[in-house]
Amino acid sequence: MNWTLEVVVVPVSDIDRAKDFYEKKVGFTVDHDTRIDGGPQIVQLTPPGSGCSIVLGKGFVDMEPGSLRGLQLVVSDIHAARAHLVERGVEVGEVQVMGKAGARPSREGDDLNNVGFVFFTDPDGNGWAVQQITSRG
Incomplete structure (x- = not known):
């Protein structure tokens, strides 16, 4: 039997701002x-290529806006992903290499497979990581 994670609720204070x-x-x-029967607004969004979506939550979740941490996206090219976010106006950190000694800024020539990350937050402070995975195994 497969158990697939398909939706994660992200608590926000302003649905339209978060949707944007x-x-x-x-x-x-x-x-x-x-809106279902005049109830709360429900917005579902899916990252390109993902089998899991997010639902923006306000009024139907028991989490404070901005309290979600540890959401993680995976890309094949962390530098391209960072450039995409920067071009669109997202405040995103520099590429980091995560290792046994903690995080350090990436350097040219680093093998970033599985260890290259960037981090950003949404307008409410929900925290996202983006990880480079070019091969698994």
Whole structure:
């Protein structure tokens, strides 16, 4: 039996502001933006190529806006991903290499497979990591 993670709720204070950030700045696709029977607005977005979506939550989740940490995206080229975010106006850190001694800035020639990361937050402070994985094994 497969157990697939398909939705993660991200607690936000302003659904429209968060939708704009994830769609226009980060580049996620809006799957739907709806209200069910006059209830809370529900916006689901999916990162390109991902089998897991996010739902922007306000009023139906028991988490404070900005309290989610440790969300992680995986890309094949961390430098290209960082450039994409910077070009779209996302405040994102420099590429870091994570190792046994902790994090250090990447240097030209580093093998970033599995250890190259950048970090950013959404307007509420929910924390994201982007990791480079070019091969698994």
